[in-house]
Every structure is written in structure tokens, then in C-alpha cells.
Amino acid sequence: MYGISAIALEKTYGSFRAVDSLTFNVKSGDIFGLIGPNGAGKTTTMRMLCGTLSPTAGKTIVGGFDIAKESIKIKTIIGFLPESTGFYNWMNGEEYLYYFARLYNIKEPIARKNIRDLLDRVGLAAKAFAPIAYYSRGMKQRLALARAMINDPKILFLDEPTLGMDPRGQQEIQKMLLDLNHEKGVTIFLSSHALTDVSTFCNQIGILNRGRLIAHGSLNDLRKLVNGSTRILVRILNTQEAISKLSRSPFNNTIDKVTEESVDFIISDDNIEFNQLVDWIRKENFKLTELRQIKMNLDEIFLRLTNPTYDKHSTPVTIKKSPSPQVGQTPSK
Numbered sequence: 001m002y003g004i005s006a007i008a009l010e011k012t013y014g015s016f017r018a019v020d021s022l023t024f025n026v027k028s029g030d031i032f033g034l035i036g037p038n039g040a041g042k043t044t045t046m047r048m049l050c051g052t053l054s055p056t057a058g059k060t061i062v063g064g065f066d067i068a069k070e071s072i073k074i075k076t077i078i079g080f081l082p083e084s085t086g087f088y089n090w091m092n093g094e095e096y097l098y099y100f101a102r103l104y105n106i107k108e109p110i111a112r113k114n115i116r117d118l119l120d121r122v123g124l125a126a127k128a129f130a131p132i133a134y135y136s137r138g139m140k141q142r143l144a145l146a147r148a149m150i151n152d153p154k155i156l157f158l159d160e161p162t163l164g165m166d167p168r169g170q171q172e173i174q175k176m177l178l179d180l181n182h183e184k185g186v187t188i189f190l191s192s193h194a195l196t197d198v199s200t201f202c203n204q205i206g207i208l209n210r211g212r213l214i215a216h217g218s219l220n221d222l223r224k225l226v227n228g229s230t231r232i233l234v235r236i237l238n239t240q241e242a243i244s245k246l247s248r249s250p251f252n253n254t255i256d257k258v259t260e261e262s263v264d265f266i267i268s269d270d271n272i273e274f275n276q277l278v279d280w281i282r283k284e285n286f287k288l289t290e291l292r293q294i295k296m297n298l299d300e301i302f303l304r305l306t307n308p309t310y311d312k313h314s315t316p317v318t319i320k321k322s323p324s325p326q327v328g329q330t331p332s333k
């Protein structure tokens with residue numbers, strides 16, 4: 001059963017299409033990262049999936065419920081961290097969470113215990129009784145995250161969860177979310193501009209551009225989509241004849257960087273035999289200092305796929321189906 005499905009989802013504002021024919025599935029237990037340039041439609045999509053914004057057309061199914069028909073049921077199984085959260089500044093963190101726990105009809109002793117656990121999980125235990133007005137931006141974000149988890153949700157929607165957090169805070173929150181995913185099988189759907197984090201944290205990634213899903217799959221699927229062929233970086237000591245020898249190389253190579261000490265060149269050749277390469281390096285008497293494979297990172301993939309000139313030649317939406325990880329398994333990198 002799919003955790004989250006969008007079927008031909010659309011949102012228009014007048015004649016402007018903010019979200020356009022969006023169709024995708026996120027499996028139960030996945031950690032899905034939605035990325036895209038500013039204004040691509042990520043927040044709009046997320047709000048339609050959570051039922052806080054009505055689509056112009058199309059359908060969303062979350063945790064097996066059709067959101068148009070059963071929005072109340074959906075609200076009991078999801079948690080949502082919106083792009084911006086309103087706070088009651090006169091309350092303290094504990095009171096604020098208690099207020100929301102009561103909205104979910106959670107009984108007092110259970111609510112108090114859950115709130116203590118949650119404040120601890122998001123690293124706010126020491127500030128539990130300080131007025132929210134005095135919270136820093138990162139602390140407010142942590143409180144908003146705790147609020148999104150108050151009903152022990154099966155599916156978490158997080159719109160830029162680590163925005164405004166310091167590096168340690170970002171790591172702590174990621175660790176907490178990974179634990180939730182591993183221990184309780186919580187499905188996580190997040191949007192973020194922190195692409196390095198998305199590439200290590202999410203096992204499925206969707207790229208939204210001008211309201212359309214232009215790619216969807218694992219990081220490796222996305223690499224294949226942009227023909228991110230294997231590249232090898234070779235660093236050799238810079239000698240008088242190094243550059244001229246390189247120009248006669250039997251491989252498809254490009255010089256990347258030349259310093260007084262060294263020359264870096266990149267070999268882009270899918271069928272390269274490492275032994276052949278090493279034989280040639282020996283034959284030419286190069287002094288090898290580094291040899292490593294370079295895999296295209298998510299930033300490069302993102303820039304390539306969302307580049308307007310690339311877009312003209314790109315194929316339509318590609319949905320790759322990759323197996324969902326089992327609960328307790330680290331998402332593939």
C-alpha cells in the first residue's frame with residue numbers, strides 16, 4: 001500500500017499553474033525529499049497533501065484515505081510542519097504543546113509525558129517553561145517540529161524542517177527523524193534546499209520545477225537520468241612534460257586544475273578499465289598522488305535538470321520505481 005499518492009494533482013491561481021499534473025507515489029516507510037527552485041510549487045504540493053489547501057484538480061490519497069472525502073481521518077495519522085508556523089508567544093513551550101495535545105483529545109497524563117519526551121527529542125527540554133516570545137528562530141522551529149509530532153503520526157510532512165537551525169541542530173533533528181523512521185516506520189515527506197542533507201537522508205527524491213515533477217527516484221536513478229557517467233579524478237605531480245603527455249592520452253580526459261605542484265585531470269569514460277589506466281600512468285612515468293571515482297552529487301543533478309536550456313531537451317516526467325527500504329534499514333545513499 002502506498003503511503004502517499006498524488007494523481008494528476010493541480011493548483012492554479014487565475015491563469016498561473018503553481019502545480020501541474022503531478023502524479024507520484026511514496027511508499028509507506030520511505031523518506032521522500034521534494035526539492036526544487038524557489039516558487040517551484042513544493043509548499044503548494046505539501047499543503048494539498050495535508051488537506052490545508054484544496055487542489056484545483058486531481059486527487060491525493062494519504063495513508064489509504066482519499067483526502068477529499070476523509071480529511072478528518074487523515075489529520076489523525078499525519079503530522080505537518082508548515083512553511084511558517086504561528087505561535088502563541090505568551091505561552092511557554094510546554095503549554096503550547098499541551099494546547100495541541102488537547103485538540104487531539106490526548107488525555108492529560110499521557111499528554112504531559114509525551115510532551116516531556118518530545119521536548120527532549122527536539123532538544124528543548126531546558127527551555128520548556130520559557131515564554132515562546134524569547135525563543136530563537138531555531139528554537140521555534142524545534143517547537144514547531146514537536147507540535148507536528150504531538151499525535152504520534154504515521155506520516156510526517158515537513159516543509160523545510162531544519163530551516164534556521166545551527167549545524168549541530170540539523171544533525172540532531174535528522175538523527176531524530178531517522179530514528180522515528182527506523183523504530184516506528186514513520187513515512188517522511190519533506191522539502192528542503194539543503195541538498196547534501198537530502199541526498200544522504202532521503203531514499204527517494206523528487207525534483208519539482210515550475211510545478212512539474214521532472215524527476216523522481218533514488219539518487220542513483222537521478223544520476224542515470226542526467227547521464228551522470230562515471231568520472232575518475234587523477235592527480236599527478238606537475239612535471240615539465242605532464243601536460244603534453246596528457247594531450248596524447250588514449251582516454252577521454254579533461255584537465256581540471258593545474259597548480260605548481262600538481263595536475264588534476266578527469267577521465268569521463270563509462271567503459272574504462274582501471275588496470276588499463278594504471279598501466280598507462282606507469283608507462284608515462286606519472287607520479288600519481290590521487291585516484292578516485294567521482295559520482296555526480298545532487299547539487300549538480302539539480303542544476304542540470306532545472307537549467308532552462310536542459311529543460312527544452314529533457315524527456316517528460318520520469319517516475320522510477322525503486323524498492324522501498326524495510327523499516328530498520330538505513331536508506332540507500
Ligand SMILES: Nc1ncnc2c1ncn2[C@@H]1O[C@H](COP(=O)(O)OP(=O)(O)OP(=O)(O)O)[C@@H](O)[C@H]1O
Pocket residue numbers: 013018036037038039040041042043044045
Ligand atoms: N495564494 C497564492 N496566490 C497566487 N500565487 C500563489 C499563491 N500561493 C503560491 N503562489 C505561487 O505559486 C508558486 C509556488 O509557490 P510555493 O510556495 O509552492 O513554492 P515553493 O516551491 O515552496 O518555493 P520556496 O522554495 O521558495 O519555498 C509561486 O510562484 C507562488 O508565487
Ligand SMILES: [Mg+2]
Pocket residue numbers: 042043044083159
Ligand atoms: Mg516553500
